[in-house]
Amino acid sequence: MFIRAPAKIIISGEHSVVYGHKALCAAINKYTTIKIHPNQTNSIEIKWGNDWHEVLDLNSNNSNSQLAQVARILNMRPQIIEVESEVPISSGLGSSASYAVALTKAMNGSIDQAIDIENIFHGKRGSGLDVQVTNHGGICVFQIGKPIQQVNLPIQNLLLIDSGDRKQKGTEGSIAKVRNCVEHKDGRQILNRISEVTEQIIKEGLVKELIYENHDLLNRLGICTDRINDIIRICKNENIPAKMTGAGDGGFCIAFPKDEQESEYLKLKLQDYNTFKATIDLEGCKII
Numbered sequence: 191m192f193i194r195a196p197a198k199i200i201i202s203g204e205h206s207v208v209y210g211h212k213a214l215c216a217a218i219n220k221y222t223t224i225k226i227h228p229n230q231t232n233s234i235e236i237k238w239g240n241d242w243h244e245v246l247d248l249n250s251n252n253s254n255s256q257l258a259q260v261a262r263i264l265n266m267r268p269q270i271i272e273v274e275s276e277v278p279i280s281s282g283l284g285s286s287a288s289y290a291v292a293l294t295k296a297m298n299g300s301i302d303q304a305i306d307i308e309n310i311f312h313g314k315r316g317s318g319l320d321v322q323v324t325n326h327g328g329i330c331v332f333q334i335g336k337p338i339q340q341v342n343l344p345i346q347n348l349l350l351i352d353s354g355d356r357k358q359k360g361t362e363g364s365i366a367k368v369r370n371c372v373e374h375k376d377g378r379q380i381l382n383r384i385s386e387v388t389e390q391i392i393k394e395g396l397v398k399e400l401i402y403e404n405h406d407l408l409n410r411l412g413i414c415t416d417r418i419n420d421i422i423r424i425c426k427n428e429n430i431p432a433k434m435t436g437a438g439d440g441g442f443c444i445a446f447p448k449d450e451q452e453s454e455y456l457k458l459k460l461q462d463y464n465t466f467k468a469t470i471d472l473e474g475c476k477i478i
């Protein structure tokens with residue numbers, strides 16, 4: 191049995207969502223896939239792709255490793271878990287959520303358990319957005335404390351652009367940076383404006399000026415690297431809507447070319463960066 195869960199993008203509303211505002215997000219066709227086998231020894235083994243192997247000995251119950259915490263949340267038995275992921279790690283595309291959701295489903299767990307697992311990776315201050323959209327699929331509006339809502343928005347030519355930078359202190363580090371900006375600088379006003387921009391994008395669609403403004407606001411929070419800003423400058427020069435996505439401090443940008451031809455043209459302009467075409471995943475986490 192294989193279980194797979196998609197990666198996600200945030201179209202608008204990262205960080206402001208942590209403070210209770212709405213975010214517009216989508217599941218995309220890059221997946222983490224999990225396969226489970228019984229284990230003859232009293233241990234849980236995780237094989238991450240071909241090159242990394244983690245073992246939790248269930249005879250000694252004093253470990254506080256991430257795997258031990260995950261195993262406790264899901265009440266896991268001796269098992270071998272193979273994880274294959276197409277989702278780049280620590281790059282704003284929700285690698286930890288797609289892993290948490292796929293593993294939780296494989297163990298017949300609940301969405302709350304997946305959120306608890308995600309919190310092990312993110313620290314306890316995340317909004318829960320990544321887990322909800324990865325589980326649900328499609329293009330969605332998410333707000334803390336409300337059921338996730340599917341929306342209709344035409345996105346045909348999504349381009350993912352890798353800045354090559356990776357957040358050094360994880361999502362938790364970027365959230366802490368924004369909190370510092372809220373407590374000591376103009377972070378609160380910036381987040382309020384991101385919220386207004388998000389509401390407008392939900393109503394009016396991917397209006398270019400709003401997407402650019404959204405990026406500029408995230409930049410003012412101090413979470414955009416030089417390479418991220420370089421990518422957005424190149425997209426803006428070509429008049430194509432683009433912004434960073436996810437926690438920031440590295441990771442991916444998203445661009446919305448109007449058609450296939452414009453997408454190919456933008457890829458050429460961005461030849462210093464790795465680019466990937468993506469589509470919206472409509473199915474969320476599922477058994478395949």
Ligand SMILES: Nc1ncnc2c1ncn2[C@@H]1O[C@H](COP(=O)(O)OP(=O)(O)O)[C@@H](O)[C@H]1O
Pocket residue numbers: 238273274275278279280281282283284285286287289311312360361436437
């Ligand atoms: N395929 C994988 N291989 C190794 N670690 C993974 C994988 N998928 C998720 N993880 C875990 O998720 C963490 C990254 O999560 P996070 O910092 O939230 O970044 P992202 O923006 O990708 O969600 C990694 O440090 C690792 O612990």
Ligand SMILES: C[C@@](O)(CCOP(=O)(O)O)CC(=O)O
Pocket residue numbers: 203204205206207208281282283284285315316317318319320361365435436437438
């Ligand atoms: C910054 C935030 O809004 C999104 C984080 O996304 P990611 O971990 O970079 O994939 C945090 C959250 O919503 O929990």
